[in-house]
Amino acid sequence: MTGARAPGAAEDGGQAADGRVDAVLAAMTVEEKAGQVNQRLHGWRAVERDRRGAFRLTGYAREEIDRWGGLGALYGLFRADAWSGRSWANGIRPEERAEAAAAVQEAVAAADRHGVGTLLVEEAPHGHQALGGTLLPVNLAVAAAWRPESLADAARGVGAELAASGVHVALVSALDILRDPRWGRGEECYGEDPLLAAELTRAVVEGMQGEARSRVGDGGVAVVLKHLAAQGEAVGGRNGQSAHLGPHDLAEIHLPPVEAGLRAGALGFMAAYNDIDGVPCCANHDLLTAYLRGRHGFDGIVMADGLAVDRLAGTTGDLPGAARAALLAGVDLSLWDESFAGLAALAAADAQVAAALDVACRRVLTLKDRLGLLGDPGRPVRPDAARSLARLTAARRSTGAASRRLAAESLVLLRNARREDGGATLPFDAARLRSVTVVGPHADDVPALLGDYVPPLPAGAGRGVAEALRAALPGAETTAGEAFDDVGAAAFAGADAVVVVIGGTSHRSYDAAFADNGAVAARAGEATGGEGVDLADVSLPAGQDDLMRAVRAATDAPVAAVVVSGRPHVLTGALEHCDAVLWAGYPGPYGGEAVADALLGEAEPTGRLPMTLPRHPAAVPVRYNDRQSAADVYRDAPEPVLLPFGFGLGYRDVAVTGLDVTVRPDSPAEVVVTVTAANRSGRPSDPVIPVFAHRTGGTRTPRIRELLAFGRVTVGPGATAAITFTLPAERVFADLADPGAPTAVTELYVEGLTRTIRPARG
Structure with a gap:
């Protein structure tokens, strides 16, 4: 090439x-x-x-x-x-x-x-x-x-x-x-x-x-x-x-x-x-x-x-x-x-x-x-x-606008429990919020939003989650602190909503020690991610599960966790103790504003997990496209996967309603997959549509699932829309070029719909 x-x-x-x-x-x-x-x-x-x-x-x-x-x-x-x-x-x-x-x-x-x-x-x-x-x-x-x-x-x-x-x-x-x-x-x-x-x-x-x-x-x-x-x-x-x-x-x-x-x-x-x-x-x-x-x-x-x-x-x-x-x-x-x-x-x-x-x-x-x-x-x-x-x-002006868009598009909604009145926890109703409490090690931490390999920001650049919420809610009292005691029990008891900002950080301080290639020489209490910070235990950093447990006990208000992280942490406690969980990765300098917009419904989180979240820190590595399942293997952790690759919720009521597949024997052989999505809500949405497969019939152990294609489709309120993928047959079927291989069979999966297909005979 x-x-x-x-x-x-x-x-x-x-x-x-x-x-x-x-x-x-x-x-x-x-x-x-x-x-x-x-x-x-x-x-x-x-x-x-x-x-x-x-x-x-x-x-x-x-x-x-x-x-x-x-x-x-x-x-x-x-x-x-x-x-x-x-x-x-x-x-x-x-x-x-x-x-x-x-x-x-x-x-x-x-x-x-x-x-x-x-x-x-x-x-x-x-x-x-x-x-x-x-x-x-x-x-x-x-x-x-x-x-x-x-x-x-x-x-x-x-x-x-x-x-x-x-x-x-x-x-x-x-x-x-x-x-x-x-x-x-x-x-x-x-x-x-x-x-x-x-x-x-x-x-x-x-x-x-x-x-x-x-x-x-x-x-x-x-x-x-x-x-x-x-x-x-x-x-x-x-x-x-x-x-x-x-x-x-x-x-x-x-x-x-x-x-x-x-x-x-x-x-x-x-x-x-x-x-x-x-x-x-x-x-x-x-x-x-x-x-x-x-x-x-x-x-x-x-x-x-x-x-x-x-x-x-x-x-x-x-x-x-x-x-x-x-x-x-x-x-x-x-x-x-x-x-x-x-x-x-x-x-x-x-x-x-x-x-x-x-x-x-x-x-x-x-x-x-x-x-x-x-x-x-x-x-x-x-x-x-x-x-x-x-x-x-x-160029900086253009890149800044693009970075802001990416920060908003990258947010993944992992949990969104129903309230007693039948509505969802998120988005919060800004008009009803008079008191908001933001707590956690990254409650107002801008460097934690940035990740590794970054320069220092100019003074005053970027907003943390708490500051972004203050700006978005000028009529509400927003109380923020890193620890439970920094905020005080009264702030939780009287809050209309609580946001817990947890996760890790790759921030390098100027007094840190470094290896000869620039990787941080990690010590306790410093960075929890980035080059040079490999971990034996991928649980949330010390005390964060306890923090969420304490917050849950201290308030009847809805609790939303925001996970700022550059690796797949074990989020079992977050899903257990919080009504809503929003994964924010390291979203960059505009991440605080993107999170605030998502929490308040100014934008819909439509991202999906690009990795598997483990349920237990010792059940790793576990990947969606492994060849063998880890389920029911560990007697002390029979289900090692907390949330799978590709998982993500949204605010709109959008569902995949159709999966049509045509296998063409033409030269070149192709498989045409058309997916139809319906939006039952009153606002437009652009969900991610991934097409997965389990391919059998080859001479090697098949992977549990494989991603064959993906795209986004814009669906108007109360409308349906379709997206079509035209895929080469060799991507869809196992060992298609091997005339001695057994007959290929592929199971396609799109949001709960399944189709079984075989190669066409020309």
């Missing part, structure tokens, strides 16, 4: 571009080539302000540029967070980005005799991790919206923000599949299903790069998707550890998002920390070369995860061996590693390394040419600072 070349990057055609790259490569020394495949610096340490306040390069950066006579890539120039130590007091502000980027490129141009600029690489897992970068809900929350088009719109804005800042490459979390809730990085996953993750991966790539790479270098950026591959399968949910799975599960569960990224034209992939069947991903030739390039024709770059190449020394015995193994496997660009710095010496003594270095360097130069970084020696292009800021401001 090859993608269209970005406008402006090679307007004279691919052949001329190849000629430019070949000419530069032929003129380079082996040291210069090695410099192009190294990305060793922490970018936030690369610039400083002089006495006049202008940006200049630090000695740390100049030493690296002089070492190679140029610079391959610079990671995290604008990164601002607790690990980098950059904040609104000392970091690069949005209006300063163009100047800082220009200072770097001018220094590189002065040193590089070939006129090769440096790739500016930034973290953008759910928004740019920079001061003023617009944040989106985390991936797990985005997945709960089941709306790829909303993500594409938001990603388009993030890409525009990055491009306006002078950034070339965005590192984007998308490929990991949530297979174990104990893993701290579950929030970076688009859920536990490969089809849902694949559709969202396609959306984020096309949003940032444009369709067929049309916006790369022209209002968009190149995307490096991470992490390749199967990192979510790590044993015990332990970050970066071995993935124990065979080729079928690798292909069916973990590679669909990769292949969606390939089809969308992603220009890069990041090799993961973990090993698969003992082979580290960064040294896996079958994965990085045979699979990506040989089978799928990938023409971009492969980047290593941070310090992942150096970690191979535990396998190879030393750093030179680590560098050689990664390079020959197909890694083109390192990240902070020392081992790749020795490639020039290795190439001088090893013809195989020398040839592989030429290949990797050529790939990096080809990407740079696409982005306009092969220029005239000594003549960098200085952007127009005023124009860059205007473009950035417009």
